[in-house]
Amino acid sequence: MSAVDAIATGRLRRARRRxxxxxxxxxxxxxxxxxxxxxxxxxxxPGTVLRVLAGGDVxxxxxxxxxxxxxxxxxxVLAGLSFGLGGAAFQIMLRNPLASPDIIGISRGASAAAxxxxxxxxxxxxxxxxxxxxxxxxxxxxxxxxxxxxxVAGTRLILVxxxxxxxxxxxxxxxxxRAPSWDLDQAMRWLTGSVNGxxxxxxxPLLVSLAVFGxxxxxxxxxxxxxxxxDDTAAALGxxxxxxxxxxxxxxxxxIAVATAITGPVAFVAFLxxxxxxxxxxxxxxxxxxxxxxxxxxxxxxxxIGQFLLPxxxxxxxxxxxxxxxxxxxLIVRVNRAGGSL
Amino acid sequence: xxxTATPLPRAGLAPRSNRxxxxxxxxxxxLLVLCCALSVxxxxxxxxxxxxxxxxxxxADSIGQAAVAARIPRTLLAALAGAxxxxxxxxxxxxxxxxxxxxxILGVNMGASLAVAVAVAFFGIGSAQAYIWVAIAGAGATAxxxxxxxxxxxxxxxxxKLALAGVAISVAFVSLVLAVMLSxxxxxxxLQSWQVGGVGGATFARMAHVxxxxxxxxxxxxxxxxxxxSLALGDxxxxxxxxxxxxxxxxxxxxxxxxxxxxxxxxxxIAFVGLMVPHLCRLLAGVDHRWLLPFxxxxxACLLIVSDIAGRLIAxxxxxxxxxxxxxxxxxxxxxxxxxxxxxxL
Numbered sequence: 001m002s003a004v005d006a007i008a009t010g011r012l013r014r015a016r017r018r019x020x021x022x023x024x025x026x027x028x029x030x031x032x033x034x035x036x037x038x039x040x041x042x043x044x045x046p047g048t049v050l051r052v053l054a055g056g057d058v059x060x061x062x063x064x065x066x067x068x069x070x071x072x073x074x075x076x077v078l079a080g081l082s083f084g085l086g087g088a089a090f091q092i093m094l095r096n097p098l099a100s101p102d103i104i105g106i107s108r109g110a111s112a113a114a115x116x117x118x119x120x121x122x123x124x125x126x127x128x129x130x131x132x133x134x135x136x137x138x139x140x141x142x143x144x145x146x147x148x149x150x151x152v153a154g155t156r157l158i159l160v161x162x163x164x165x166x167x168x169x170x171x172x173x174x175x176x177x178r179a180p181s182w183d184l185d186q187a188m189r190w191l192t193g194s195v196n197g198x199x200x201x202x203x204x205p206l207l208v209s210l211a212v213f214g215x216x217x218x219x220x221x222x223x224x225x226x227x228x229x230x231d232d233t234a235a236a237l238g239x240x241x242x243x244x245x246x247x248x249x250x251x252x253x254x255x256i257a258v259a260t261a262i263t264g265p266v267a268f269v270a271f272l273x274x275x276x277x278x279x280x281x282x283x284x285x286x287x288x289x290x291x292x293x294x295x296x297x298x299x300x301x302x303x304x305i306g307q308f309l310l311p312x313x314x315x316x317x318x319x320x321x322x323x324x325x326x327x328x329x330x331l332i333v334r335v336n337r338a339g340g341s342l
Numbered sequence: 343x344x345x346t347a348t349p350l351p352r353a354g355l356a357p358r359s360n361r362x363x364x365x366x367x368x369x370x371x372x373l374l375v376l377c378c379a380l381s382v383x384x385x386x387x388x389x390x391x392x393x394x395x396x397x398x399x400x401x402a403d404s405i406g407q408a409a410v411a412a413r414i415p416r417t418l419l420a421a422l423a424g425a426x427x428x429x430x431x432x433x434x435x436x437x438x439x440x441x442x443x444x445x446x447i448l449g450v451n452m453g454a455s456l457a458v459a460v461a462v463a464f465f466g467i468g469s470a471q472a473y474i475w476v477a478i479a480g481a482g483a484t485a486x487x488x489x490x491x492x493x494x495x496x497x498x499x500x501x502x503k504l505a506l507a508g509v510a511i512s513v514a515f516v517s518l519v520l521a522v523m524l525s526x527x528x529x530x531x532x533l534q535s536w537q538v539g540g541v542g543g544a545t546f547a548r549m550a551h552v553x554x555x556x557x558x559x560x561x562x563x564x565x566x567x568x569x570x571x572s573l574a575l576g577d578x579x580x581x582x583x584x585x586x587x588x589x590x591x592x593x594x595x596x597x598x599x600x601x602x603x604x605x606x607x608x609x610x611x612i613a614f615v616g617l618m619v620p621h622l623c624r625l626l627a628g629v630d631h632r633w634l635l636p637f638x639x640x641x642x643a644c645l646l647i648v649s650d651i652a653g654r655l656i657a658x659x660x661x662x663x664x665x666x667x668x669x670x671x672x673x674x675x676x677x678x679x680x681x682x683x684x685x686x687x688l
Contacts, residue, residue, distance in 0.1 A: 098506065146677055155502050159442070159680040162509055166613065167673035170666045173538050177662060192520060267513060312525030318517045325514030332506055333494050 018284040025280075025293040029077070032300050036073045037065055040308065071198040075262070076299040076316070078206040079195070080269060082259035084295020085214055087270025088277065088288055089252035092224050093245065094157070097331060100271035101136075101256045104161025107265035108168035109139030110257035114264075115172050115190045119179045129205045129261045136257035139164060140249055192317030193266030195303055202262050209258035213251040214292070220247055221286040267317045268324025269298050275331070363633050366626045370640040374421070377647040381417040382410060385654050386661060419544035420650045420664065421643040423609050424619075426556055426601040428642020429563050429635050431616020432623070433598040436570040436631060437591050438489070441621070441679055442501045445481075445602035446613020449511035451539070453484025454606035456515045456522075463526035470551040474607040478555065481603030484511060485595060501683075539610035540663030541650055548608055555604035560639070562597030567631040570594055574629065612665045614672020615642055621679065 037049050044061050051058055052065045087100045101107050113135030117123045123131070143164055147157040176187050188194050217224075223244040226234040231241050256270060277290035299316055302323070306314035383394055386409075393406030402408045427445060434443040445451050457480020461467040467476060488511055492504035569590035572580040577587050605612070623637040646664060649671065653662035 103509070146681065156680055159502060159505060160677050162505060163673045163676040163680065166669050166676070170669035170673070173666045174657070174662060174670075177657065177660070177666070188520065188524075192517065267517065310521075310525075312521075314521055314524055318521050318524070321513055321517030322521070325510045325517070328510040328513075329491050329507065332491060332503060332510070 014284040018281065021281050021284070022290060022293070025290060025297070029293055029297055029300070032297060032304075033073055033077065036076075036300060036304050037069050039304075040064065040069060071200045071203070072195050072303070073300065074200075074203050075195050075198040075206070076303050077296040078203055078210060079259040079263045079266065080273075080296035080299030081210060081214070081292040082206060082255040082295070083266060083269040083299070084273035084277070084292040085210075085217055085288055086252040086255035086259075087272075087295070088274035088291035089217055089224065089248050090270075091274045092287065093227055093248050093252075095228060096158070097271075097275050098158050098328075099161075100274070101252070102265060102268060102270045103165075104143055104158060105165035105168060106136050106139050106143075106161075106253060107256055107260050107270065108165045108172070110136040110260040111190055111265045112168045112171045112175070113257075114261040115175045119175050126205055129209075129258045132261035133254050133257040136253040136260075137250070139168070140253050188315050188317070189264035191264070192315060192321055193260075193264035194315030194317055195263050195299070196315060205258055206262060209254055213254035213258075216247060217251040217255070218288060220244060220251075221288050224248055224288070225286050263299075264317065266299055266302075267321030268328075269295050269302075269320055272298060272320070272324050272327060275327075359628075363627055367633075367636065367640070370637065370644065374640055374644050374647075377644045377651075378417050378421065381420065381647045381651050382413050384651055385409060385413055386658055415544040415546050415549065416541055416650070417647060418546075419549055419609070420541045420646045422549065422552075422556060423541060423605045423612065424615060424642040424644070424646025425639040426559065426605045426642070427612060427615040427646070428619035428623075428638035428640075429560065430598040430601040430605075431642075432620035432631070432634055432638040433563050433566070433570065433594050433601075434616065435620050436574060437594050437598070438499055438504060439574065440499065440501045440504055441683065442505050442617070442676070444614060444617035445598070445606075446611060446615075447505060447617060447676070448485065448488050448508035449515065450481045450485045450488070450508075450599070450602055451606045451611035451613065452512045452515040452519075453487075454478070454481040454603045455611045456480060456519050457483075458607060459519050459522045463522045470548055470608075474552055474555055474604055477607035478600060478603035481606065482596075482599045484515075485599055487511065538663045539606070539612035539665035540653075541609055541646070542661065542663070544608075552604045552608050555600055559597050559600030559604065562593060563601065564635055566590065566594040566597060567635050570631040574631075610663075610665065612646070612668055614668045614676065615645055617679075618672050618675045619645060621675070 034046070034049070038044050038046060042064065044065055048058055048061045049065055052061055053070075056062075087102070090099055090101050090104075090106075091097050110132040114128050114132045117128045117131045143157060143161050146164075147160045172190055176190065189196070223234075223239045226237050226239045227241065227244060229237070234244075235241050259266075273291040273295035274287060277294045278287045280294075281287055281290050298320060302319040303316040306316050306319040310319075382398075383389070387406065389406035389410055393404060394410050396403070397407040397410035397414070400411075402411045431444050434445065434448065435441060437443075454477040457476045458473055461472070461476040467473070488504065488507045489499060491511075492507040493499035569585060572583050572585040573587065573590055573594075575583070580587050580590070602616070619638050619642045620634060623634055623641050627633040627637040646668070649667040650664045653664050653667045656662055656667075
């Protein structure tokens with residue numbers, strides 16, 4: 001067998017493995033989606049769920065499934081996809097799992113803008129998303145500028161991001177304190193993220209952002225992967241490094257910000273999805289799409305756990321925050337053991 | 343016999359510089375008095391001089407006098423909390439030799455907050471005295487945990503690893519505090535006071551409970567000043583100077599934990615005061631902890647009082663918790679330190 005054949009079989013094997021992982025994740029996600037429609041305070045049999053989905057009018061089930069569970073599940077999946085894709089894009093581009101948008105403050109920027117737009121300016125709908133995207137981009141620029149001192153060092157960028165997050169947190173707290181009534185549900189959404197009270201109309205901006213920004217990101221997946229090798233190698237491989245970086249930042253911030261404007265910054269989903277997907281996928285191509293699927297599964301599963309499996313009802317962000325922090329600690333410990341510098 | 347009259351020059355501790363430091367210390371004391379006066383006089387409601395004078399004599403006949411009477415314990419609490427957090431931050435920066443150490447950033451205040459929330463919700467603990475013990479225990483456990491996570495592996499506890507460990511712990515604890523509060527709607531204080539610290543609603547009775555703990559913390563902290571100076575030279579050098587390094591570190595940390603735990607028990611978590619104050623004070627007092635700690639106490643008190651006044655004025659007619667104000671001032675300061683330091687130091 002010649003070397004060319006060996007490479008060809010290797011490539012085929014990787015493509016098959018990748019296809020199997022993505023297919024398996026899709027199947028799992030579909031199963032979880034179906035289960036969240038059926039299970040809850042009351043069990044709705046699959047046949048009834050299908051009738052409701054087909055537009056049939058079933059007394060009781062139409063409201064539970066069609067009005068409560070379906071928008072919630074759809075919103076969870078779409079927001080999770082956005083968080084997973086955006087987070088993984090940042091982690092790949094900056095070559096650091098800690099450089100995810102929820103640690104370096106980009107989600108906080110979008111969140112602060114959304115709170116300000118809703119509470120102080122009295123806006124709602126697409127304008128909130130637009131403002132959130134603008135604020136997310138502004139924060140990305142600010143962090144990049146502040147950590148630039150003869151080249152951006154990853155360490156400094158993360159620490160500057162932590163500082164910016166703290167400041168934005170206090171902006172959010174200030175804005176919420178000026179809200180006419182201290183609404184706990186609203187506050188929870190902007191502090192940790194929640195899909196409570198999901199409306200079908202909220203899915204539209206998410207779908208548009210996934211189509212535009214997500215499509216842009218996936219179409220750039222190959223260039224993004226080459227950035228992993230370092231800027232010089234990527235340039236030598238024929239990637240336009242500067243253009244790729246600008247497009248990826250724009251797309252990833254767009255995804256994160258639109259999702260944050262609707263569900264709030266669901267804690268740690270953007271941070272967790274990429275590494276989990278990379279672990280499942282192994283070295284078999286771009287981690288972007290699997291990361292999106294993992295993100296969707298995290299939000300969907302976290303929301304279900306928060307609603308039904310715990311003694312009280314919790315918003316999804318509380319669950320993912322409690323899950324994500326041990327992982328972050330484990331990451332620090334593992335990287336430290338390996339002797340690498342974070 | 344005249345040879346002995348020539349005093350040996352003491353490196354870095356020349357008499358002139360001590361006098362300068364004393365002058366600065368006096369100036370800061372004066373500033374603190376001024377801040378206290380402003381804090382009593384300025385607030386959401388404008389009051390006249392006669393109301394202030396009346397309230398200071400213990401009268402509360404008019405609304406103005408009542409408002410001023412409410413501001414007096416509040417000012418005192420802000421001064422105490424600020425001093426405690428300032429000293430606590432200075433000790434933590436000394437013990438960890440880390441420019442980014444702060445009881446808020448390292449998650450220690452959040453640990454105290456979580457411990458209190460859990461104690462109230464699950465164990466029905468209600469007395470102010472028990473609050474403080476629980477908060478101090480929570481602060482101590484969190485400090486040990488964060489330091490252990492941050493110092494694993496090669497290179498020891500670098501500022502980045504410690505800061506990240508603190509952030510991770512804080513996020514987890516915020517989630518847990520929210521979870522506790524959502525499942526127990528009756529937890530005293532409501533959502534805000536366990537997440538964002540404030541000094542509103544202070545009373546002399548509540549402060550009295552916490553005073554012994556603060557006094558012990560200040561005493562231990564100031565007593566460790568010389569040990570902290572040795573630790574600043576590095577562990578090997580400190581051991582060579584005859585210091586028992588582990589003991590010195592443990593004792594100094596105990597002081598810091600007493601201070602920030604007790605403060606969090608009555609104010610809630612307040613971040614960044616312990617970060618900013620020691621850095622600013624080093625400009626005036628130098629690196630000698632025997633001077634740095636008293637300076638940090640005074641400057642911390644001033645900073646928290648001024649932040650509290652700002653919080654009252656910005657959000658008129660309501661008011662802003664002081665924890666929000668300190669985070670807003672402190673975060674840019676944090677970024678400034680990060681930018682100033684060389685990457686290898688981080």
